Amino acid sequence: MNRLISIGELAELKAVSVDTIRRWEKEGKLESVRTDGGHRRYRLSDFVEQKIGKTIAYARVSSHDQKADLDRQDAVLSGYCQSFNWEYEVIRDLGSGMNYRKKGLTKLISTILDGEVARLVITHKDRLLRFGSELIFSLCEYHEVEVVILNKKEDATFEEDLASDVLEIITVFSARLYGSRSSKNKKLIQKLAESVQSG
Structure with missing residues (x-):
C-alpha cells in the first residue's frame, strides 16, 4: 500500500x-x-485511504449469452477491491447500455442518493450507460463518491454492444408501429438482426 x-x-x-x-x-x-x-x-x-461507507463495484452486460463476460467483470472488480481490503458489494446488471431502468442501475443510484457509498468501481466507463454515464459521475461528485475506472480504453465488444443497442431501439419502435406480434414486425426484426450479424 x-x-x-x-x-x-x-x-x-x-x-x-x-x-x-x-x-x-x-x-x-x-x-x-x-x-x-x-x-x-x-x-x-x-489516495486509497478507507472512507466511511462501502464500495460498490458495478458490472453489466447487454444479453444473457454474455454471462461469461459478466463473470469476468465480477472477478476483476472483486479482485481489485480485495487488494485494498475495501468493504464492497458487486452489483451485476443485465440489459442494454441505453436502458436507464435496469434493476442494478436503479439500485446503484438509490444507494448513492442514500449516502451509503464511498466509492464506485467499474471496469469501463460504458458499463454504466452507453450514453449518459456523465450524469452518474456528476451524482457521484455531488455525494463525494470516488469513481475508479479500471480501464480507460473502449471495450473490445463496443461495436457489438452498440449494434445490439441499435437493434433493441428499432425493435421497440417497430413493435409500437406494427404491433409486436405482426408478421410485418417479425420480418423487419429478422432482416435487421441478419444485417447486424453480417456487419
Whole structure:
C-alpha cells in the first residue's frame, strides 16, 4: 500500500488528465516525491485511504449469452477491491447500455442518493450507460463518491454492444408501429438482426 505510482497512473486512478494532476499539485492539493531521476511519484496510500461507507463495484452486460463476460467483470472488480481490503458489494446488471431502468442501475443510484457509498468501481466507463454515464459521475461528485475506472480504453465488444443497442431501439419502435406480434414486425426484426450479424 506504500508503493509509489507515476503521474499517469494517478491520473487514471482519479479519472482526470495528467495536466489536472499537475495543477492540483501546484495548488497544494496533493504532494509528490521525486525519484533520483527527477520524476514525480505519488504514494498510493494517500489516495486509497478507507472512507466511511462501502464500495460498490458495478458490472453489466447487454444479453444473457454474455454471462461469461459478466463473470469476468465480477472477478476483476472483486479482485481489485480485495487488494485494498475495501468493504464492497458487486452489483451485476443485465440489459442494454441505453436502458436507464435496469434493476442494478436503479439500485446503484438509490444507494448513492442514500449516502451509503464511498466509492464506485467499474471496469469501463460504458458499463454504466452507453450514453449518459456523465450524469452518474456528476451524482457521484455531488455525494463525494470516488469513481475508479479500471480501464480507460473502449471495450473490445463496443461495436457489438452498440449494434445490439441499435437493434433493441428499432425493435421497440417497430413493435409500437406494427404491433409486436405482426408478421410485418417479425420480418423487419429478422432482416435487421441478419444485417447486424453480417456487419
